[in-house]
Amino acid sequence: MTAADLLAVWHVVLAETLLLVAMIVAINGLDDLAIDLIWLFMPAAARAGRVKPTAQAGPPPAFAILIPAWDESAVIGAMLRRLMAGLDWPEVRVFVGLYPNDPAGIAAVATVADVRVQAVIGAAPGPTTKADCLNGLWQALCADEAARGRRFAGIVLHDAEDVVHGAELAVFARHLPGRAMVQLPVIPLVDEASPLISGHYIDEFAESHAKDLLVRQWLGAGLPSAGVGVVFCRERLGGIAAQRGGQVFDADSLTEDYELGQRLHADGGRGALVWEWRGGAPVATAEHFPADFRSAVKQKSRWLVGIALAGWDRLGWQGGAVQRWMLLRDRKAPLMALVTLAAYLLALLLALDTALRMAWPAAARLPVVAGGPLVWLLWINWLLLVWRLAMRAWFTLRLHGPVEALLATPRAAVGNLINAAAAMRAIRIYAAALRAGRQPRWDKTVHRFPGAA
Structure with missing residues (x-):
């Protein structure tokens, strides 16, 4: 086979691969565009996340806050002190899940001198899964209810790095009655030392919590919990515990919040x-997200394993057409991360092909790779990309201002690389777990808290 023959084969393979990837990208882009259009034509109140309160007159409800804390000595003390100083609610108990082989974490919680905080030290050494730790906290709050002769109305989940808004419980009290769950927005904190890696979470959460989840809510699809800044009806959780032998959370799940x-x-x-505003700012949970590439990949691979891979096995395809559409959107993430990476590689190969045409007369005589109908498909994808970047920048602008909005476009490329690396790692983790005949294990990230040493 001559060099010209090899070049012809190369052109055919490149053209067919480009067509396949372009078609997948176009389908995904139209899927995202459908969500955008639904949001744009929703009623104004639904677009803004304004939800009608359901509370009736009566005494303020009691809340329990559960905080799992394996190896969180660097942040848990500062987090609890800020939490307890900022909470303005008459009846609240905070249960912190600790492990016997984490003396630094136990000591950090002990420095918080507040009778409303109860350290719950599990029997098994850590780390177990976050869900297993939450089950231990559930047992502790049930014992507290029995000892005090009263029941909590809502069970709130937070992580050890969360900056909790002081009005959170008041919002929960207004909206929880008659509902199984109330979720507040999650807003990543700006990290000036990591404007691209940590910053890409800013754009993703702004678009997700101010658009995507609101569309799900308006369409009546299942609303996944973020695992922080969320309250569950205590009676609902009690019903689940009764069905599972006293365990609310599935200890084998990596994304117990999403599944619940x-x-x-x-x-x-x-x-x-629920989006409610106080003093010009939303009542939301703020926190730092990973600031380096490796940590971001580690965190996102856990999300992908739990939601897109293991979640597919564990939850199946329940519900009607809208619910299944949303499940599909959740589960397409690993595929689209890899397809996006393939699109980047194809762009480089097309540049190489152009260079060959300019330098080698034999290559110039071959048909153009991106010709014919494929050109129109590529133009459609380009327009969808411009629209997608504009939408992302718009939602970042609304919450974080013009500087962060300008960074949203370069951060989209960084986020795509992180998501692709996370997808490959998630697939490896899940495949290894399947071969071993067990569920994947929890792989937590290191957390930060503002002002903590």
Whole structure:
């Protein structure tokens, strides 16, 4: 086979691969565009996340806050002190899940002198899964209810790095009655030392919590819990615990928060994502997200394993057409991350092909790779990309201002690389777990808290 023959084969392979990738990208872009259009034509109140309160007159409800804390000595003390100083609610208990082989974490919680905080030290050494730690906290709050002769109205979940808004419980009290779950927005903190890696979470959460989840809510699909800044109806969780032998959370799950929201919806429970504002700022949970590439990949691979891979096995395809559409959107993430990486590589190969045509007369005589109908498909993808970047920048602008909005476009490329690396790692983790005949294990990230040493 001559060099000219090899070049002809190369052109055919490149053209067919480009066509396949372009078609997948176009389908994904139209899927995202459908969500955008639904959001644009929703009622103004639904677009803004304004939800009608359901509370009736009566005494303020009691809340329990559960905080799993394996190896969180660097942040848990500062987090608890800020939490307890900022909470303005008459009846609240905070249960912190610790492990016997984490003396630094136990000591950090002990420095918080507040009778409303209870350290719950599990029997098994850590780390177990986050869900297993939450089950231990559930048992502790049930014992507290029995000892005090009263029941909590809502069970709130937070992580050890969360900056909790002081009005959070007041919002929960207004919206929880009659609902299974109420979720507040999650807003990543700006990290000036990591404007691209940590910053790309800013754009993703702004678009997700101010658009995508609101569309799900308006369409009546299941609302996944974010695992922080969320309250669950205590009676609903008690019903789940009764069905599972006293365990609310599935200890084998890597994304117990996501699964719990979906299971509550499958059981007929209504959830709500609520945007309320105080002093010009939303009542939301703020936190730092990973600031380096490796940590971001580690965190996102856990999300992908739990939601897109293991979640597919564990939850199946329940519900009607809209619910299945949203499950599909959740589960397409690994595929689209790899397809996006393939698109980047194809762009480089097309540049190489152009250079060959300019330098080698034999290559110039071959048909153009991106010709014919494929050109129109590529133009459609280009327009969809411009629209997608504009939408992302718009939602970042609304929450974080013009500087962060300008960074949204370069951060989209960084986010795509992180997502592709996370997808490959998630597939490896999940495949290894399947070969070993066990569930993947929790792989937590190192957390930061503002002002903590």
